[in-house]
Amino acid sequence: MSRPAILFPLFAELDTLEGVGEKTAKHFAQMGVERPRDLLFTLPYAGVDRRLKRTIRDCVPPATVTVEVEVGAHVPARRKGGPARVFVRDAETEFQLVFFHAKPDYLQKQLPTGQRRVVSGKVEIFDGLAQMVHPDHILRPEDARDLPEFEPVYPLTAGITLKLMQKAVAATLARVPDLADWIDPALKAREKWPGWAEAIRAAHAPGTMSDLAAEAPARQRLAYDELFAHQLTLALARASLRRGKGRASVATGRYQRKVLAALPYRPTGAQERAMGEIAADMAADKRMSRLLQGDVGSGKTLVAFMALLVAVEAGGQGVMMAPTEILARQHLESLRPLAEDAGVVLEVLTGRDKGGERAAKLAALKDGRIHILVGTHAVFQKDVAFHDLRLAIIDEQHRFGVAQRMELAAKGLTADVLVMTATPIPRSLSLAQYGDMDVSILDEKPAGRKPVKTALVSSGRYDEVVGHLRQAVAEGRQAYWVCPLVEESELVDLTAAEDRFRALRVSLGEGVVGLVHGQMPPSEKDAAMAAFAEGRTKVLVATTVIEVGVNVPNASIMVIERAEIFGLAQLHQLRGRVGRGAAESTCLMMYQPPLNDGAERRLAILRETEDGFRIAEEDLAMRGAGDLIGTAQSGLPRFRIADLERQAALLAVAQSDARKLLADDPGLTSRRGEAARVLLWLMAQDRAIRLIKVG
Structure with a gap:
């Protein structure tokens, strides 16, 4: 094509x-x-108002004015490069036109003394006198009709003037x-x-x-075209994922009932709703492509496990993939008790499995003796074969974009796909980023999760904070101490974390404090995490490594150093690491005064609310869409006209419109379908065009 x-x-x-x-x-x-x-x-x-005025007297400088004048005396520059002046008079008053580096004969030609000209430019007051420096336009009265009454102003760059751009x-x-x-x-x-x-x-x-x-009809229409083309691309991706025949996996409830009976609490309404949506998708013969979006501690694990059980009840297998080894092991820990309640076989496969052990796992996987596999990307290696894979769950800490979701489909897996994310994304962005998926949202906290007390402490009160920690450790509690990430160099982070680690070890005693940072070999990192999880160390000093999914119920204190340099979403994620157990939890945000407005607003929002979706909306309002999810690697499109923050409603219309058009006309062959193809070419959505396969 x-x-x-x-x-x-x-x-x-x-x-x-x-x-x-x-x-x-x-x-x-x-x-x-x-x-x-x-x-x-x-x-x-x-835009600049260039309508002709009688005089500059009514304007409030500095202001752009267009006025007809009679040209008076020329006063040449006194020194090289100095200002040359030309006196002019409008209907009521006299003022000066000022030029730097202008050749006298050029000025005389442009502004002959005694003649009339229309000048347009910015009027300013200098030393009590009105002047217009380098007018934007100097025209004969008869040519002034060509001047637009309202002149558009474009974004420019070095080497591009407004005239050139307009031309x-x-x-x-x-x-x-x-x-x-x-x-x-x-x-x-x-x-x-x-x-x-x-x-x-x-x-x-x-x-x-x-x-x-943005609300002007012409602009709104063009913004809509952009959003519609993007949503059409996502809808085509979704259709191509679903075109691969799915398999109907119908739940019997046999294993799910056992798990629900063993739970000490009832699932929340949001969890039940999400479980129902997922089970219904899996029972259909189309491939499921669903996003499970839940805030920190909203109970995604249970929902995910119930989905895996649907696959097992239907006679198949399920896999749960995490981005890192640490996270895969965490999933294993949290799913193991549930698997025991259900009576199904759960195993883990990571890059660490070698030799005979790996071979045995692969054999058990191939003949269906392992029901649920937890792993890293290692589960996609060539030699890994499933007996009957029905569901792949991807824990999306690592921005699993549309492209990767399509790769998964290309592996010929007819498995249903569920992507989990713990980052609450405002609805407008989730449509832009995951418009090819259906979305289930967990927006209630399960019973028994206590609110986390959040306090702001200035860095001058460091000793007080350490005293507070000493007391807590004596009472058998555990704490995280997060050091700031300094962008410039990982070595600086390292010294920040190591210095803090040494200082706390001196204050709290040997063997009480552990350390985790990005530069450690994975085995050391795992060992430090394990020591903390098992309660051998009481305080874990960390760079932000720990924001992803670590679960230590006994940890009830979170200290974040230099909290003012962290983003809202990051602070919210970090705070979510505590408040997972029975104890009252506290999050201390230490900041270095004075705070700028942005930092003050971020910290204030965190004190007010623990609702991740509200925090995400605020974050979007403060930072803009590109920043919020690091556009470069998020697969979020860069729109030239549409504004995701302000035009979320337009995006929702574009999504339902795109899906409806494809439902009515899957091959885009109708008159409107043909027009939509032209739009995709116009918007350079080449990937979408490749997806419109014949038939």
């Missing part, structure tokens, strides 16, 4: 545009503008083809949106400030 010819002019080289040479094209590339198409989606962010955009707009509309006609009529070409032209020719707002 190749790009439709109607789009060729927009995908030509930039230097095919009038006035754009090779050098200018290089400057444009710095802005991410490589083809005329990119210019179409680089919209003006501001390049105008040349591109001349190439805009008339495309058939891909938007559902009812939606278009309801929102009063213009057609595509009309919207593009309007967005580049705003008449007032309100035309620059």
Whole structure:
């Protein structure tokens, strides 16, 4: 499939545009503008009112004014490079035009004394006198009609002037083809949106400030096109995942009943809802592709295990994958008691399994004697064969993107897929990142989880904090002490953590304090974690290694040093490591005063709430979408026009619209389907285009 010819002019080289040479094209590339198409989606962010005024007297400087003047005397620069001045007079008052580095004969030609000119530029007051430095426009009165009343202002970069940008955009707009509309006609009529070409032209020719707002119909339509193309790509990915025939795995309840009977508490309503959604998906003959999203401590483990049991009850096997060895072992620890209650065989497979032991596990897996396997990516190695794999659960601490989910499908696994994430993602982002999946949300805390008391302490009270710790350790409690990560160098982190470790060892005694950091060999890291989990060490000094999934119910104190340099989500994750046992838990956030506004707001939010979804929404509002999940590696698209924070509702409409279009027209062969294909090419969604397989 190749790009439709109607789009060729927009995908030509930039230097095919009038006035754009090779050098200018290089400057444009710095802005991410490589083809005329990119210019179409680089919209003006501001505008300048260039309507003709009678006089500058009514303006409040500094302000941009357009006014007709009579040119008076020229005063040349006194020294080289100094200002040359030209006196001018409008209908009511006199002011000066100021030029630096201008040649006298050039000024005389532009502004002949005694003649009338229209000047437009910024009026400022300097030494009590009104002046306009380097006017943006100097025109003969008869040419002033060409000046737009409201001039759009574009983002620029070194080597690209506003004039050049406007010229390049105008040349591109001349190439805009008339495309058939891909938007559902009812939606278009309801929102009063213009057609595509009309919207593009309007967005580049705003008449007032309100035309620059995201809510302006032309802009909203273009934002929607971007979101719709993205959601169509995800919907195609979802359809291709599901096109691989799934297998119906129907639960009998045989093992699940045993586990529920052994639980000391009842599952929350949210857990029951999620279990029901997953079981229903698994019973269908389409492949499941579902995201289980739950806050720290919302009880994802139980829901995941019940899903694994559905696979076993249906006569198959389940696998749970974690990103690291430590986490795989943690899952093993938390699932083992449940497996014993159910009476199913649970095993672990990591890169550490070697030789005979590994061979025995592989044999048991192949003939179905192992029901549930917990592991790292090692479970995908060539020699690992399942007897009948029905469900793969991916614990998504490592951003398992759309591409990896598709790889999983490409392995020919017809298994259902459940992705778990402990990062509460605001709905708008989860649609953008996981729009190809169905979502189950755990938004209640299970019974018995106590709230964590959160306190802010300035770093000057370090001795007090250590005293508090000494007391707690004497009472048999355990604590985490998290040292800040210093971005510049891992060695600095290391010294920060090691210094703190030594200092605490001196204060609290030998053998009481353990240390974990990113530079340790995995075996040492595991040993330090194990010593803490088994209660041999009472205080664990760590860099943020521990934010992922460590579960030590006896740990009831969390000290976070330099809390002000951590992100909201990270602080929330860290705090979630405590409050897992019976004891009252505390989280002490130590900060170095003075706090800037952002840090103060972050710490205040954490004191107010433990609701991860609310925290995530605040985080999104404070940091923006790209930052929140580190766009570079998150697979989150970079939108040029759409704004994920403010246009979440539009994204939801785009998702349901994309899914409906594909349900009605899976091959995109109808008139609207054909138009949608052109949109995918226009938005450079090449991956999506590869997914529209014939039939």
